[in-house]
Amino acid sequence: MSLLEYALIGGILYGIFFSLVGIGLNLVFGVMRIINLAHGQFVMLGGFGAYVLARALHLNPLFGLPLAVLGAMVIGWPLYYAVVPRLQRSRDPEMLSFILFFGVAQIIEALVTLTFGADQRSLPSDALGSGNIVIIGQAFPDSWGVTVLVSAAAIAGLYLYFSRTRLGYATRAVMADRDEARATGIDVDRVSAIAFIIGLALAGIAGVFVPYMLGSVSPGIGDSLTITSFAIIIIGSLGNPLGTVVGGLVFGIGTMLMQTYYSSWSDLVPYALLVIIVLIRPSGLLGKAVRVA
Amino acid sequence: MAVVGALALIAPHLYGNTSLLFTIMTFVVLAEGLNLMYGFTGYLPFGYVGFFGTGAYGTALLVLHTHLPVLLCVAGGGVASAVIALILGPLLRLSGAYFSIANLAASQIIYFVVSNPDLSSITGGPYGLKLQQIYDPPASYAAMAAILLLAIAIAGYFRMSRFGTGLRAMTEDPVSAALAGIDVVRQRLIVWLASALIAGLAGGTYVWNLSVFYPESVFNLQISVFAIVFALFGGVGTVIGPLIGAVILYSFYAVIGVSAPQYFELLYGLLIVLLVLFLPNGLISLLERKRIRVF
Numbered sequence: 018m019s020l021l022e023y024a025l026i027g028g029i030l031y032g033i034f035f036s037l038v039g040i041g042l043n044l045v046f047g048v049m050r051i052i053n054l055a056h057g058q059f060v061m062l063g064g065f066g067a068y069v070l071a072r073a074l075h076l077n078p079l080f081g082l083p084l085a086v087l088g089a090m091v092i093g094w095p096l097y098y099a100v101v102p103r104l105q106r107s108r109d110p111e112m113l114s115f116i117l118f119f120g121v122a123q124i125i126e127a128l129v130t131l132t133f134g135a136d137q138r139s140l141p142s143d144a145l146g147s148g149n150i151v152i153i154g155q156a157f158p159d160s161w162g163v164t165v166l167v168s169a170a171a172i173a174g175l176y177l178y179f180s181r182t183r184l185g186y187a188t189r190a191v192m193a194d195r196d197e198a199r200a201t202g203i204d205v206d207r208v209s210a211i212a213f214i215i216g217l218a219l220a221g222i223a224g225v226f227v228p229y230m231l232g233s234v235s236p237g238i239g240d241s242l243t244i245t246s247f248a249i250i251i252i253g254s255l256g257n258p259l260g261t262v263v264g265g266l267v268f269g270i271g272t273m274l275m276q277t278y279y280s281s282w283s284d285l286v287p288y289a290l291l292v293i294i295v296l297i298r299p300s301g302l303l304g305k306a307v308r309v310a
Numbered sequence: 311m312a313v314v315g316a317l318a319l320i321a322p323h324l325y326g327n328t329s330l331l332f333t334i335m336t337f338v339v340l341a342e343g344l345n346l347m348y349g350f351t352g353y354l355p356f357g358y359v360g361f362f363g364t365g366a367y368g369t370a371l372l373v374l375h376t377h378l379p380v381l382l383c384v385a386g387g388g389v390a391s392a393v394i395a396l397i398l399g400p401l402l403r404l405s406g407a408y409f410s411i412a413n414l415a416a417s418q419i420i421y422f423v424v425s426n427p428d429l430s431s432i433t434g435g436p437y438g439l440k441l442q443q444i445y446d447p448p449a450s451y452a453a454m455a456a457i458l459l460l461a462i463a464i465a466g467y468f469r470m471s472r473f474g475t476g477l478r479a480m481t482e483d484p485v486s487a488a489l490a491g492i493d494v495v496r497q498r499l500i501v502w503l504a505s506a507l508i509a510g511l512a513g514g515t516y517v518w519n520l521s522v523f524y525p526e527s528v529f530n531l532q533i534s535v536f537a538i539v540f541a542l543f544g545g546v547g548t549v550i551g552p553l554i555g556a557v558i559l560y561s562f563y564a565v566i567g568v569s570a571p572q573y574f575e576l577l578y579g580l581l582i583v584l585l586v587l588f589l590p591n592g593l594i595s596l597l598e599r600k601r602i603r604v605f
Binding site: 111115116120121122123131240244248251281291 | 352354400401404405406407408410411412414415416418419422423426531535538542573575576578579580581582583585586587590
């Protein structure tokens with residue numbers, strides 16, 4: 018049944034892309050224990066950045082990738098230092114950061130809506146290649162292929178960062194235990210800020226491809242992207258980058274199967290997955306125990 | 311409490327726009343209900359609107375499919391919410407942020423299930439429901455006022471009683487509270503059910519007043535957001551905090567926001583950010599800093 022094969026392979030491709038979407042959030046949470054509810058909005062910003070480049074400046078949307086990294090640095094550094102140290106000192110950093118980033122999400126969404134209007138925007142469909150790639154007999158648009166390549170490269174890059182660079186080691190130390198890392202002399206704030214920026218950059222990079230994978234980008238997609246990212250990283254265990262890949266695949270295949278067979282229920286998939294995982298195995302598929310009240 | 315009740319009754323004579331007053335009251339109830347959870351257990355139900363919607367649909371379905379008197383149907387809506395809260399009870403095992411996200415996901419699931427076109431024959435799907443036969447603005451207004459008083463009463467009880475002190479202990483440090491003999495899980499569950507019940511009753515009364523509604527209007531995340539911001543702005547953990555927060559901010563919204571939603575969203579976002587950074591305990595905390603005891 019080629020329908021099933023299409024759903025499965027498409028699900029894998031879709032899932033790898035969503036792993037990229039979620040991995041930034043995972044990094045931010047793992048390092049700072051802060052839930053960035055504005056994550057989806059940053060992805061959306063990446064998408065709009067690419068849109069501006071493509072439509073207004075007639076550049077290939079791939080130029081949106083360095084733009085995303087630059088944007089992450091410009092926005093991330095001040096945002097981190099304005100907000101995080103205060104939060105870490107307050108009485109309930111987890112909940113307050115939650116609410117605060119929700120506020121940030123609202124601000125970003127409002128600013129984008131004011132600037133661009135609430136309509137959906139799409140990118141030129143042949144900017145990333147106008148043919149099809151064929152995998153095991155199923156045809157997918159070239160843009161999906163490019164997306165998956167970039168996603169895989171980004172995830173591999175992150176893995177190399179963690180395993181080969183000193184900064185990566187320091188980041189892993191902070192992820193394991195913030196205070197002990199500080200005791201060993203690691204500048205926790207700097208490492209966290211860099212991790213935050215990397216997280217935002219990854220979100221932006223994913224955003225560049227959103228119009229190709231999801232059809233279009235509009236200011237309102239931020240919220241569902243955030244929840245989907247959450248579902249993915251929770252399924253794959255918070256703080257574990259490999260887990261995000263697993264989570265992404267589960268989500269991708271699940272969504273594709275749902276869309277193929279019961280399409281009117283396909284919106285439910287990320288939410289249902291989230292609730293099920295959280296009730297059955299809150300530590301995720303790959304994780305250790307999570308703090309339970 | 312008497313003051314609020316009197317205000318609620320007199321207000322329609324002073325200001326003609328009863329539907330606005332009704333909506334303000336709805337949000338006060340929601341803010342108070344949310345405050346029950348967040349202020350007294352530290353858990354923030356981001357998907358609070360799920361209970362509101364469940365109450366709405368519970369009531370509506372009872373009205374359409376049975377011939378019970380309206381008040382019973384509204385009560386039924388509240389019960390439906392409490393049942394859903396019971397089903398979602400295991401979510402309380404989770405810690406703070408997980409709980410909030412999972413709660414949000416749960417309310418979205420309820421929304422998608424209810425509005426799914428496949429189920430239109432039972433729930434009306436995306437096309438909504440119509441309840442003309444019970445349209446009765448003055449009665450529903452009075453009902454909402456009654457629920458408001460109920461919410462305030464429960465909040466007051468939580469604040470003043472031993473049960474409430476136990477709750478506060480539990481919020482600060484569950485382990486020590488458990489050591490002191492407080493049944494953390496059970497108390498949290500009770501608050502959760504009470505909070506859901508309030509939202510459900512509010513939902514039922516809201517659709518009684520509205521009489522034609524769509525899934526989007528009662529499962530709208532914006533409602534949750536408003537309730538959270540109102541409660542935060544006024545001051546969680548108190549009784550009059552959410553009340554003041556809801557009245558001030560919703561009036562603000564009604565004046566500006568309805569006509570220019572994007573600017574409003576921007577302002578709201580800024581407000582939330584500033585609140586969290588500088589005034590995490592809400593307006594009431596300004597009074598408390600001056601050593602004025604607040605109820």
